[in-house]
Structure formats: structure tokens, C-alpha cells
Amino acid sequence: MQIPPHLLPQDGRFGSGPAKVRPEALDYLVSRSDVLGTSHRKPPVRELVGRVQSMLAELYAMPDGYEVVLGNGGASLVWDMATFSLIEEKSAHGVFGEFSRKFAEASRKAPFLGEPDVDEAPAGSVAVPSAGDADVHAWAHNETSTGVMAPVRRVGEGLTLVDGTSAAGGIEVELADTDLYYFAPQKNFSSDGGLWLAFASPAAVERAERIATGRWIPQMLDFTTAVANSRKQQTLNTPSIATLLLLEAQLRWMLDLGGLAAVADRCRTSSDIVYRWADAHDFATPFVEDPSARSSVVATIDLDASIDAAYVISVLRDNGIVDVDPYRSLGRNQLRIGCYASVEPSDVAALTDCLNYVIERCH
Ligand SMILES: *Cc1c(COP(=O)(O)O)cnc(C)c1O
Numbered sequence: 001m002q003i004p005p006h007l008l009p010q011d012g013r014f015g016s017g018p019a020k021v022r023p024e025a026l027d028y029l030v031s032r033s034d035v036l037g038t039s040h041r042k043p044p045v046r047e048l049v050g051r052v053q054s055m056l057a058e059l060y061a062m063p064d065g066y067e068v069v070l071g072n073g074g075a076s077l078v079w080d081m082a083t084f085s086l087i088e089e090k091s092a093h094g095v096f097g098e099f100s101r102k103f104a105e106a107s108r109k110a111p112f113l114g115e116p117d118v119d120e121a122p123a124g125s126v127a128v129p130s131a132g133d134a135d136v137h138a139w140a141h142n143e144t145s146t147g148v149m150a151p152v153r154r155v156g157e158g159l160t161l162v163d164g165t166s167a168a169g170g171i172e173v174e175l176a177d178t179d180l181y182y183f184a185p186q187k188n189f190s191s192d193g194g195l196w197l198a199f200a201s202p203a204a205v206e207r208a209e210r211i212a213t214g215r216w217i218p219q220m221l222d223f224t225t226a227v228a229n230s231r232k233q234q235t236l237n238t239p240s241i242a243t244l245l246l247l248e249a250q251l252r253w254m255l256d257l258g259g260l261a262a263v264a265d266r267c268r269t270s271s272d273i274v275y276r277w278a279d280a281h282d283f284a285t286p287f288v289e290d291p292s293a294r295s296s297v298v299a300t301i302d303l304d305a306s307i308d309a310a311y312v313i314s315v316l317r318d319n320g321i322v323d324v325d326p327y328r329s330l331g332r333n334q335l336r337i338g339c340y341a342s343v344e345p346s347d348v349a350a351l352t353d354c355l356n357y358v359i360e361r362c363h
Contacts, residue, residue, distance in 0.1 A: 001361060003319040003354050009347035012316075015323030016144050016298050016338040017166060018186040018193055025190055025249035032245050040241065046233040048244050052197075053233070055251035059169075059260050062199060063176045069230040070197045072237055073220065075165040075184040078196050079103040082161055083110050084215070085208045085223035086180065087136045090114035092129035092156065094139030096121040097146040098329060099163060103138055112215065123330060124148065124300075126293045131156035141167035144187075145327035147300030147336060148293050153177050159204055169250070170267040170297040170341050172260050179204040188263070188297065190342040191246035195239060200227065254341065263341045267297050270339035270348040274299040277352040283307055283359065287334060299337045300326065307362050309333045315358050321351060 013020035035044045053068040062068070071077070083106045093104035095118050107116045117134055121127035123146045129137045135158035142149050144166040152173050154160050159179040167173070168181070169188030175181055182198035185191035200223075208223040219225055220236065229236050254263050275294060278284040278301045287300035303309045313325055313335070326334035335355075339348060 001315050001318070001358065003315075003357055007350060007353045007357055008319065009321065009350035009354070010344065011347055012319075012321040013323065014321065014337050014339075014343065014348075014351060016187070016327075016336055019188075019190065019338045019340045020342045021190050021192075021246060022250065022253065022342045024253070025246045028249040029242055029245045035245065036241050038241075040234060040238055045241055045244075048241070048248060049230075049233040049235070049239075052244055052248050052251065053230070055248070055255060056197065056199070059251060059254060060173070060175055060199060063201075065202045066175060066199050067205070067227070067230065068197060069200050069223070069226050070195060070239075071220075071226040071229070071235050072194060072239060073196055074193055075099075075163060075182060075196055076102070077220070078163075078180075078182045078198065079106040081221045081223055081226070082136070082138070082180070083107050083113070084217045084221040085211055086159060086161065086204060087113055088158075088207065088211060090116060090134050091136040091138055092117040092119070092132055092134035093137075094119050094121075094127035094129045094150065096125060096127040096148055096150070097123060097140070097143035098327060099144055099165070100127075100138075100140040103163065124287050124289065126150045126290075128153075129155055134158055136161055139163070140165075141173060141181075142171060142295050142297055144298055145330060146287065147295040147298040148288050149295040149297075150293070152181075159201075159207060166297055166340075169254060169260075170264060172264050175199050179207075185243060185247045185250075187338075188267070188341040189247050190250045190340070192240060192243040195243050195247075250342070264296070266345065267339050267341060270343055270345045271296045271299045271337075273345060273348045273352060274301065274337050274339065277355070281356075287332070297339050299339055301335045301337070303333050303335065303359075305333060307333070307359055309335060312355070312358050312362065316354065319354070321354060324351075
């Protein structure tokens, strides 16, 4: 099936991660090719790391005393790092999808920690851990696997660790309500994967320093090592310089756009187009029932059983519209549409026109 060209979006990338990289960021990358292939211990790359740190601090109005820490391994590494470096005796987790579950599992398997408390909600709804005797409370700001957005607030006495991987750069947050707000840059930040970044509170750094004196910690998973390197605008081992350059370009673009509030508005505009489209058609239903929990960056829409979502997705792919598949283990007849910062709202509107065109011809 061929979708008429005038209906197609300018850019067909609507994935939930990795996600669309802006062509302008790639132009910037090429223009800075002098930095690629040079030492990450020398000023040009260290200054690049420093610019990324200071632009992130500006974008988030980072509170005094907090610092931007980074290293290699992506957001997944942070779960293992926090398990070794930040959980003292026991953690508590809000589990409401596959990403929040992975951190809970990492903690549960650690032989040196107690059994974690887990508050679990069925896919499509939200779970924030309840306050108990845990010394770390953890959940995801946005569950990318289901399109559910969670509140961010302090829970309990210990450290509050929030996975912001798909929310960061697209949903506003008060960093003072967290001790570690961490993410990887291949979603709203329109960069490549492999890196992790985090806003760390003084309490998080102090906790890691205390734990490191009494526990064996693999070097890659030692948060204090990451902090020491980040303070020197470096990473423990070689970073992807291209990833840093793409991230730098995106941060500058976000600040020029008006900062985090403006970017969040743009994402909200895009996802509202998707939710309104679903509301207007009997065959489409937002997967997340509670409107306030519907993600403004990842919209999940169930299709009626009479329409084969996999077929719709394959027709879209044949026409250059890619990655609107549901999360693989969710197993639903669903579309999942990344409405990240780089995606043009007009392209989201074009996507809904294409969906109408394909679905009308499916019955
Ligand atoms: C994508 C994603 C991750 C995984 O990121 P990696 O960099 O691939 O490890 C973790 N958490 C959330 C919420 C995500 O969206």
C-alpha cells in the first residue's frame, strides 16, 4: 500500500528510543570533526564535556550543591552502579513497566542487599514506592515501555533516585525533589546511546563516598569514581565524542527554544495531537486510562482488534514511517509514538493523517 506522498511527514522517525536525531545536530557534528579522534584528556574534549555539564545545569536550573556526573554504559549501567554505590541496605521501587522493573531486579539480585520493597502497578498505570525503611526510593519519571508518566517528589527518608531517560529534556522536573535524576541521551536529547548523565545531590555523593569505604565495588560501577572524573570534565574511560557533540547541539537548541518549559510544551503539543486523534476515532483508545498519567513524550494507543496493528506498522515502515511498534514484551495491539523534543508537531499531525489513510483501507 502506498501512502500518497503529500500526506507523509517530513521526517518519519517516531521511535521511543533511540529516536530522531535532528539534521542540524548532525551538521554541527560534521562542523566539529576536528575534535573527533582527539584525546578526551585534552582541553577540546574536556571543554566539550564542560559545556554539556553547564548547559544541562542551566536547562534544569540545577540547585546549588548539585553536580552533573557522567560516564559510559547508558542508563542501564546506572541501575548496577546505584546497586553497588548508592543503596546502603535496602531499596524500594515503584514498578510500572519494564524499565522500572529492571532496577528493582538488579537490587533484588545483589547478595549484599536486603530484599527490596516493590510497589507494582499493572501496565498502563503508575506506581511510586511508598515510604518505608528503605534507604533508596526509585522509580521512572516516564515509563517508556507503557507511555505512563509518574509524579516526582521526595519519598521517605533516604535518597530519591529517578530514571529520567525518556523524560529528561521533554518533561519538567524539580531537581531538588531528587538525589539522582539520571538519563541517557538517545531520546529527547536526540543524541546517540552509550552514555549516562545524572544530576546528583550532595547527599547522593556523600552516600556513595561512605559506601565506597566499606564495600568492594567494580570500578565502572563506583559512583565516586564517576564524580571524581566528572569534576575534571572527564569520564573514567573513553567516551563517544560524537555522542557528546550531538548532545551539545541539542542542548543549545533547547536553550535557544526557551528552555525546558518551551521544550516540554512542544512535546505536549505533539502528544496531544495523538491523544486527540485517538479520542476522535472509535477504533483507537489511549492505553493509559488516567489522562494525568498519559505521557507527554511517549503516546501509547491501543487499536481495536479488527485492525491488525502489526500490519499497520509494517505499511507505515514501507512508506518510511518507522518505529511506532509497541514495547516488545507488552504484546498489545498497539501503536507507541515517540513525541520527543526533536519531532515536529506538524509531522505528528501528518502521521495521524497517514494512520487514517492506512486504517481506512484495512477493514
Ligand atoms: C531507554 C530507557 C532506558 C535504557 O537506556 P539505555 O541507555 O539503553 O540503558 C532506561 N530507562 C528508561 C526509562 C528508558 O526509557
